[in-house]
Amino acid sequence: DIQMTQSPSSLSASVGDRVTITCQASQDIGKYLNWYQQKPGKAPKFLIYDASNLETGVPSRFSGSGSGTDFTFTISSLQPEDFATYYCQQYGNLPFTFGPGTRVDVK
Amino acid sequence: QVQLQQSGPGLVKPSQTLSLTCAISGDSVSSDIAAWNWIRQSPSRGLEWLGRTYYRSKWYSDYAPSVKSRISINPDTSKNQFSLHLNSVTPDDTAVYSCARGVGVSFQVFHIWGQGTMVTVSS
Numbered sequence: 001d002i003q004m005t006q007s008p009s010s011l012s013a014s015v016g017d018r019v020t021i022t023c024q025a026s027q028d029i030g031k032y033l034n035w036y037q038q039k040p041g042k043a044p045k046f047l048i049y050d051a052s053n054l055e056t057g058v059p060s061r062f063s064g065s066g067s068g069t070d071f072t073f074t075i076s077s078l079q080p081e082d083f084a085t086y087y088c089q090q091y092g093n094l095p096f097t098f099g100p101g102t103r104v105d106v107k
Numbered sequence: 108q109v110q111l112q113q114s115g116p117g118l119v120k121p122s123q124t125l126s127l128t129c130a131i132s133g134d135s136v137s138s139d140i141a142a143w144n145w146i147r148q149s150p151s152r153g154l155e156w157l158g159r160t161y162y163r164s165k166w167y168s169d170y171a172p173s174v175k176s177r178i179s180i181n182p183d184t185s186k187n188q189f190s191l192h193l194n195s196v197t198p199d200d201t202a203v204y205s206c207a208r209g210v211g212v213s214f215q216v217f218h219i220w221g222q223g224t225m226v227t228v229s230s
Contacts, residue, residue, distance in 0.1 A: 001172065034216060043205060043220030044154070055218075087154060091215030095171040098154035 002026050002090050006099035012107040019075040021086055021102045023066075029092030031067045036087045038101075044087060048073070078104070109133040111206050111221035119200075119228050125193040129206030129221050136182045136189055137162045142214035145180060145191045148223075149202035159209060160189055196228045 003026035013019050023033065031051040036044035046055050048064040051071055061076045075082055083106060088099040115127035129143070136143060142161035148154050158170035160180045170178050179192045193200060204224050207217040 032213075032215070036217075043207075043223060044217070046216055046218045049211065049216055089154075089215075089217075091211075091213050094169055095173075096156040096215060098156070100153050 001095055002029060002093055002097050004088055004090055004097050004099040006086075006088060006102050008102060009100065010103040010105065012105055013078050014107045015078055015080055017078045017107075019078050019082075019104060021073040023071040023073065023088035023099050025069045025071075025090055025092070027092075028068050029090045032090055032092040033064070033066070033071050034089045034091065035062075035064055035073050036089065037082075037084045038087065039084045075104075109208060109219050111208065111219060113204075113206055113221040113224050115224055115226075117225055117227060119196055119226060120230050121197055121228055122195055125191070125196050125200065125204075125226055125228070127191045127204055127206075127224055127226070128188055129190070130186070130188040131208075132187075134208065136160075136187050137184055139163060140210060142209040143180070143182070143189045144207045144209050144214075144217060145204060146207055146217065146220075147200075147202040147204045151199070152202065155202075157191070157193075159214065161209075161214060198228045200226070201228045202226060 005024045033051045035048040038044040052064045063074045085101045085103045087101045110132045112130045119125045142159045144159040145157040160168045177194050182189045206221040208219040
């Protein structure tokens with residue numbers, strides 16, 4: 001299985017802050033990476049595919065970059081509704097695997 | 108609009124079989140542009156993809172190696188639903204289980220999810 005790691009595991013931020021999360025794969029996955037947002041008690045919401053492509057309807061303050069083994073997820077200006085946990089997910093190989101998540105909470 | 112509605116017990120005894128069903132509305136389990144997945148989430152394991160079934164002229168299934176010897180995911184075209192069966196469960200299988208519709212070239216985008224079922228394995 002391809003192992004996914006994320007850092008940090010949690011961070012505290014204020015509205016308006018720029019937030020950056022990194023995701024690393026245990027082997028080269030090209031650009032085969034998704035990002036999801038999850039709020040407590042809810043299913044994950046799909047945000048970004050192919051490492052950097054925004055799903056339709058997702059605000060442009062969200063962005064992703066990277067390829068190979070190292071990826072970055074950025075929220076350019078954190079909004080109140082963005083406090084949540086964010087997960088990366090690789091689809092370079094089966095089984096699909098997820099990162100452990102990064103919790104973004106209020107500073 | 109595609110919706111997924113899960114059903115099944117929330118408590119399973121150790122060594123028994125965990126069975127859940129996911130009813131599909133707004134799409135077909137035989138769709139040629141989607142795959143039907145089961146994913147679980149627990150504090151110890153995080154988000155874990157368990158497997159999927161999909162139809163491309165015939166039925167296919169893929170399973171995670173971690174559960175491959177214990178799992179089956181089966182479509183039911185008469186009821187437009189699919190099911191998860193996980194046998195020989197242990198307390199380590201305690202988790203929130205969710206069905207999800209996968210789309211994309213590798214059916215890798217989980218963009219529609221069921222409501223989740225908390226399953227506890229305990230005697």
